[in-house]
Amino acid sequence: MAGAATPEQARLLSELLDRRLLIATGVPGVYGRGAEFERVREQLAALVSREVAPEHPEQMRFPPVLARRDLEKVGYLKSFPHLAGAIFAFEGSEQDAAEQYERASRHEDWSEFQTMSDLVLTPAACYPVYPAVAARGRLASGGLTVDAGGAYVFRREPSGDPARLQMFHQREIVRIGEPRAVQAWRDRWRERALELLGGLGLRARLDVASDPFFGRSGRMLAASQREQELKFEVLAEIAGPEPTAVASFNYHQDHFAAAYGIELADGAVAHTACLGFGLERITLALLVTHGFEPQRWPAQVRERLRADGGPERDEQLQADGRAEADAAGAGGEPPQAGGA
Numbered sequence: 001m002a003g004a005a006t007p008e009q010a011r012l013l014s015e016l017l018d019r020r021l022l023i024a025t026g027v028p029g030v031y032g033r034g035a036e037f038e039r040v041r042e043q044l045a046a047l048v049s050r051e052v053a054p055e056h057p058e059q060m061r062f063p064p065v066l067a068r069r070d071l072e073k074v075g076y077l078k079s080f081p082h083l084a085g086a087i088f089a090f091e092g093s094e095q096d097a098a099e100q101y102e103r104a105s106r107h108e109d110w111s112e113f114q115t116m117s118d119l120v121l122t123p124a125a126c127y128p129v130y131p132a133v134a135a136r137g138r139l140a141s142g143g144l145t146v147d148a149g150g151a152y153v154f155r156r157e158p159s160g161d162p163a164r165l166q167m168f169h170q171r172e173i174v175r176i177g178e179p180r181a182v183q184a185w186r187d188r189w190r191e192r193a194l195e196l197l198g199g200l201g202l203r204a205r206l207d208v209a210s211d212p213f214f215g216r217s218g219r220m221l222a223a224s225q226r227e228q229e230l231k232f233e234v235l236a237e238i239a240g241p242e243p244t245a246v247a248s249f250n251y252h253q254d255h256f257a258a259a260y261g262i263e264l265a266d267g268a269v270a271h272t273a274c275l276g277f278g279l280e281r282i283t284l285a286l287l288v289t290h291g292f293e294p295q296r297w298p299a300q301v302r303e304r305l306r307a308d309g310g311p312e313r314d315e316q317l318q319a320d321g322r323a324e325a326d327a328a329g330a331g332g333e334p335p336q337a338g339g340a
């Protein structure tokens, strides 16, 4: 059942749909995206790439499905059984297929003809990185930073809140190395992420957080996670005064490294941490903060999103300005200040 939306969330969702920033699919928390929404989201992804580039991360990209074995291996079903999505597929005779089709045509239950496959939906963009790194043997000295891109991830939590999607892009950076180096990396990025989002005009703040662990034992896990300050979130306002997490920093200690046997150069177990930006949520926060027409956002914000630094920037801005003026001429809209 879908979580109920507050009146503010419902209003925001209907505005986003009316303006075709989001496209309804009939399922709460699953939306198509209009061109303007997607352009901002892609610009955000590129902004994160530029921010992390000086660390020369290794680039890895994975599809939004994960080997079921890997979900099982890291204990996801103990902590988050309520959020997981497993992929089932048809297995049976021709008669079974015909019966399945009949039932499906009547929108009745056809699950008995489906068998669990070796795939699940990826719950976090960093999950496929750990087995891939472990398979290569010991880490080089200094460890490794991985840019895992902006993979689609799945969380089974249908909601009328447009900021709570069942499938969304998590832009993740992963650091693997010695405990002290990993913690220092996380601490540095906490500040940088706040600056990055603040630079886009968002009122963001940092807070200690915990994961949505399942059940009574989960509450204890969450309390211990908070106590050890293993998770931080950057919070911003989206719909209503209740702040929403738009980025998170997770220090896993040796959880993933021990499961897969990721070893440092000297053979000790590595530690890992990841930084994830919720691209759709940041896009929503920008739309709510600066208005529903990105071409009218403050010049400084648009400039940051387009590119930053370097001599090519001004040329690019001029080119964009011309393109906007052309588009405005064709569309009969007053030209903007061209980001200058």
Ligand code: ZN
Residues within 6 Å of the ligand: 124, 125, 126, 127, 172, 250, 274, 275, 276
């Ligand atoms: Zn992660």
